[in-house]
Amino acid sequence: xxQSTSPTAGRAxxxxxxxxxxxxxxxxxxxxxxxxxxxxxxxxxxIQNLSLILQQTMVVAVIAIGQTLIVLTGGIDLSCGxxxxxxxxxxTKFAVTLGVPPVLAIxxxxxxxxxxxxxxxxLITKIKLPAFIVTLGTxxxxxxxxxxxxxxxxxxxxxxxxxxxxxxxxxxxxxVTYGTVLTLLMYLVVxxxxxxxxxxxxxxxxxxxxxAARLMGLSSQKILITVYTLAGFxxxxxxxxxxxxTGVGDxxxxxxxxxxxxxxxxxxGTSLFGGRGTIVGTLLGALIVGVFRNGLTLIGVSSVYQILxxxxxxxxxxxxxxxxxxxx
Amino acid sequence: xxxxxxPVLEARGVIxxxxxxxxxxxxxxxxMPGEIMAVIGxxxxxxxxxxxxxxxxxxxxxxxxxxxxxxxxxxxxxxxRSQGIETVYQDLAVAPAMSIAENLFLGRELRRPxxxxxxxxxxxxxxxxxxxxxxxxxLQIGIRSMKQAVETLSGGQRQGVAVARSAAFARHVVILDExxxxxxxxxxxxxxELIRRVRDRGLPVIxxxxxxxxxxxxxxxxxxxxxxxxxxxxxxKDIHMSEAVAIMTGAKQADVQAIA
Numbered sequence: 001x002x003q004s005t006s007p008t009a010g011r012a013x014x015x016x017x018x019x020x021x022x023x024x025x026x027x028x029x030x031x032x033x034x035x036x037x038x039x040x041x042x043x044x045x046x047i048q049n050l051s052l053i054l055q056q057t058m059v060v061a062v063i064a065i066g067q068t069l070i071v072l073t074g075g076i077d078l079s080c081g082x083x084x085x086x087x088x089x090x091x092t093k094f095a096v097t098l099g100v101p102p103v104l105a106i107x108x109x110x111x112x113x114x115x116x117x118x119x120x121x122x123l124i125t126k127i128k129l130p131a132f133i134v135t136l137g138t139x140x141x142x143x144x145x146x147x148x149x150x151x152x153x154x155x156x157x158x159x160x161x162x163x164x165x166x167x168x169x170x171x172x173x174x175x176v177t178y179g180t181v182l183t184l185l186m187y188l189v190v191x192x193x194x195x196x197x198x199x200x201x202x203x204x205x206x207x208x209x210x211x212a213a214r215l216m217g218l219s220s221q222k223i224l225i226t227v228y229t230l231a232g233f234x235x236x237x238x239x240x241x242x243x244x245x246t247g248v249g250d251x252x253x254x255x256x257x258x259x260x261x262x263x264x265x266x267x268x269g270t271s272l273f274g275g276r277g278t279i280v281g282t283l284l285g286a287l288i289v290g291v292f293r294n295g296l297t298l299i300g301v302s303s304v305y306q307i308l309x310x311x312x313x314x315x316x317x318x319x320x321x322x323x324x325x326x327x328x
Numbered sequence: 329x330x331x332x333x334x335p336v337l338e339a340r341g342v343i344x345x346x347x348x349x350x351x352x353x354x355x356x357x358x359x360m361p362g363e364i365m366a367v368i369g370x371x372x373x374x375x376x377x378x379x380x381x382x383x384x385x386x387x388x389x390x391x392x393x394x395x396x397x398x399x400x401x402x403x404x405x406x407x408x409r410s411q412g413i414e415t416v417y418q419d420l421a422v423a424p425a426m427s428i429a430e431n432l433f434l435g436r437e438l439r440r441p442x443x444x445x446x447x448x449x450x451x452x453x454x455x456x457x458x459x460x461x462x463x464x465x466x467l468q469i470g471i472r473s474m475k476q477a478v479e480t481l482s483g484g485q486r487q488g489v490a491v492a493r494s495a496a497f498a499r500h501v502v503i504l505d506e507x508x509x510x511x512x513x514x515x516x517x518x519x520x521e522l523i524r525r526v527r528d529r530g531l532p533v534i535x536x537x538x539x540x541x542x543x544x545x546x547x548x549x550x551x552x553x554x555x556x557x558x559x560x561x562x563x564x565k566d567i568h569m570s571e572a573v574a575i576m577t578g579a580k581q582a583d584v585q586a587i588a
Contacts, residue, residue, distance in 0.1 A: 198437050198449040201426070205434055208423035215421040216435035217406050276425045 025320065026268050026284040033288055037295030044298055051174040055245060057290030058183050059084075061283060062238040063257050064264040065190055066117070066231030068282045071265050072194075072207045073227055074274025075131035079120065080235050080261050081254030082142035087113035087239035089146050092155040092249025095162055102161035110236030116142055117232015121225035139258070146251050155249035166244035179241045186237070191279045203227065207274030263310055264289050266317040288313075334397050336361050336532050337382060337413070337501050342391030344377055351377040353556030354391065359501065364523065364533045366543040366564075369553030370576055376505075378553060379536055383415040383503050384408030395500060412499030416490045418506045424479035428471060429453075429460040431478050432493050463496050467525055484515025488522055495526045502526055503534045508542055520546050540569050552576050 037044040063080050070077045091109025094100040100108065116138060123134045165179035194200040206213045206223050214220060242253055268285030270277025289310070296306045339357035343350070352374050359365050369375040380386040382393065384402030392399050395411055402408045405415065422431050430437075438452045438459070439445030445452070460474040469488045471481065478486055487507055494502045504523065508516040516539075524546055527533050537543050543550060544564055552560040552575050560575050560582035574580035 196450050196453075198439065198451060201430060201437065201451060202435075204426060205423045205430075208425050209421070211419065212421035212423055212434070215405065215417060217409070218435055275423065 023269070025324075026281045026288065029267065030284050030288050030291065033291045033295065037291065037298065041295065041298040044295055047173045048175070049294065049298075051176060053287070053290045053294045054180050055177055056294060057286050058177070058179050059238050059242045059245065060257055060260045060264055060289060061183055061286035062186065062234055062241060063261040064268075064282045064286050065186060065279065066234035067261045067265045068268070068270055068277065068279055069190075069203065069227045070131070070231050071262075071270050071272060072203055072274060072277055073224060074207045074210070075124065075224070075228075076262070076272070077120065077135045077228070077231060078132065078258060079116070079135040079139040079142060080231070081256070081258035082139045082146065083113045083116045083232055083235040083254075084239045084242065084257060085251060085254035086116065086142040086146045086149075087236040088243045088249050088253055089150045089155065089251055091162070091239065092158055092243055093149060095159055096155050096157060096249075102159040106162065106240055109239055110233065113236030113239060114229060114232040117235065118225070118229040120232070121228030124228065125221040125224045150249065150251040152251050154251065156247065158243065158247060158249070162240075163244045163247055165241055166247070177245070179244055182237075183241070186234070187279060187283050194279055199223075199226075204275055207276075209275070259310065259314070260289050261286075263314045263317075266314055266321070269321070271321050272318060333360060335359055335394070336396060337534075338394040338397075339378070339382065340392050340394070342378070342381055342388045342393065344374075344381065344386060344388050350556055352381065352388065352391075355553070355556060356558050357382065357551060358561075359532050359534060360549075361532055362527065362530060363548040364527050364535055364546055366535045366537060366547035366550045367553060368537065368540070368543060368550060368572065368576055373553040373576070374556040375536060375553045377556075379415075379503060379505060379534070382408075382501075382534070383413060385415075409497075413501045413503065414494035414498035415503040416487075416494050416505060416507060418509060420486055420490050422478045422486060422490060425477055427475050428464075428478060428481075428489055429456045429474040431489055432456075432460050432463070432474075432496060434493075436497065464492055466529075467492050467495065467522060469522065482515065484511050484518045487511065487515075487519050491519065491522055491526065495529070495531060498531055500532075501534065502531050503536075505536045506538065507535070508537065508539055516542065540573065544569055552582070554578060 043049060063084060067077055067080055087109040090112040091105045094108050095102050095105035120134055120138055123129050124131050165182060166177055168175040168177050194203065202213070202218050202223055205216070206218060206220055210220055243249055264285035265277070265282050266272065266285065267288050268277065268281030268283070270281060292309065292313070293306060296309065335358040337357070337359040339355060341354045341356065342352050343354055344352040355374065355378055357378060367375055367378065377386065381388050384405045384407045387403060393402070394400065395413070400411060408415070423434060426434070433456050438456050440450040440452045444450045457474050464471060464474065469485070469492060471485060478489060481489065491504065491507065507519050507523070511519060520542060523533055523535065535543070535547060547564050550562050550564055550567070550572060551558060552562070552572060554576060562572070571580065575582045
């Protein structure tokens with residue numbers, strides 16, 4: 001307790017200044033992945049292709065915001081992709097079949113995903129069920145509701161206003177969608193909240209040590225319900241971006257996004273044990289997933305092998321997390 | 329003790345039953361200003377039930393608890409905390425990946441002044457850091473950076489952070505539950521020294537411990553708990569360790585009831 005009685009004190013301050021593997025890992029992985037594909041394909045490093053990657057990454061990136069918040073609490077959400085699909089069917093069906101004004105239809109669709117998130121959070125906190133099982137259940141419920149409500153048919157002829165975020169503007173030769181701008185704005189807000197505000201820090205404390213958080217007067221129920229509901233909201237926004245990008249309400253959407261969002265979170269250095277990770281890491285993780293999907297397609301790897309590689313990536317990232325971090 | 333000095337924290341005839349089991353059987357307790365009071369007792373003597381009653385973690389069936397002479401009714405540890413009673417729990421309520429400064433202020437974060445703090449709930453990291461440094465220096469806890477994560481600290485230093493947190497916010501009493509249980513000899517001594525400093529700053533301390541040498545090293549008085557009651561209340565200097573253990577285990581009747 002008195003000056004340097006413990007030899008670990010000095011060492012800790014020193015290692016404190018060095019970026020840990022979790023800090024630089026995602027960026028390094030992204031750079032290596034890009035380098036590999038630049039080497040393998042001369043089409044990879046073009047402005048068009050890079051803006052395509054951004055557009056393709058957007059939906060997963062927004063879902064991954066919600067997933068990050070949940071994983072930071074030590075939970076997991078397997079239902080995310082399906083909650084998005086449900087939201088996208090509600091908003092397109094409302095607009096096309098019921099003739100609801102586009103903006104109102106969008107609000108209804110986002111609300112549908114958000115309410116499902118609230119349901120997840122309520123079941124997890126009030127009945128104290130494991131997040132894994134609850135979200136596995138709501139995954140199937142949302143999938144079935146999506147199929148029933150859409151008759152398993154795509155909804156097209158959407159009003160223009162619904163596709164606003166798929167529109168592009170030019171930025172130095174690159175085509176950037178308004179959706180990408182919205183995505184980056186949301187990342188900025190969440191980055192600020194997690195880093196600099198009381199609720200953000202409480203989220204980390206809960207994921208770090210739930211018992212300590214409780215003893216210090218934090219309400220884990222309040223935090224968890226808020227987090228799952230907010231996640232649902234982000235899935236709703238992802239639904240809007242997905243609809244805007246593809247121009248249809250697709251009942252088959254969200255199936256790859258489920259695993260891709262978890263992959264993005266884990267590749268981004270967020271620990272599945274909760275309490276550690278950053279939202280910037282998740283954005284990098286989502287870009288890694290996007291780069292891999294795009295690059296593997298460019299060099300002619302079939303989609304089955306892409307799934308295989310994604311699976312290996314997740315396990316590698318989780319293993320790196322387990323090995324690289326000190327366990328308290 | 330002088331009759332004109334009132335106890336800071338007092339329990340009178342507190343009873344707690346769990347079904348057919350009586351955990352507390354009309355226990356009395358008193359803590360005087362500026363003292364370290366050790367609570368010892370065999371397993372099942374009602375030691376932790378007593379502490380839970382004093383820290384708000386359990387609500388007694390009967391009896392009363394007085395803080396500065398006024399009856400109080402704690403319904404939760406938060407109640408007790410808002411009245412200035414801080415407890416350091418055995419399993420260290422710290423968030424390992426978060427910084428020392430953040431842990432010191434966990435649940436009581438300082439906010440930025442003005443709208444940034446009230447509307448955007450922004451944390452005042454600089455002020456938290458400054459106050460953490462000042463506070464830890466005051467207690468002579470030599471940790472170099474308040475920004476480092478708690479998990480980079482040794483066990484004794486972590487305990488130091490937990491004790492420092494309670495000392496920072498307690499207005500009346502600090503309760504320490506087995507603070508040296510998981511520590512080595514050297515680290516235990518650091519923590520005992522820290523507990524003394526907390527007392528010397530004027531905060532009375534309740535220390536629950538199984539470790540008799542530690543109890544006899546720093547306690548001013550000892551509350552010996554047995555069968556849900558106070559078997560004896562003694563001054564540490566008036567009693568020998570073996571005698572205290574004998575009373576604790578029932579091998580010897582206390583011939584000195586509440587003399588200290």
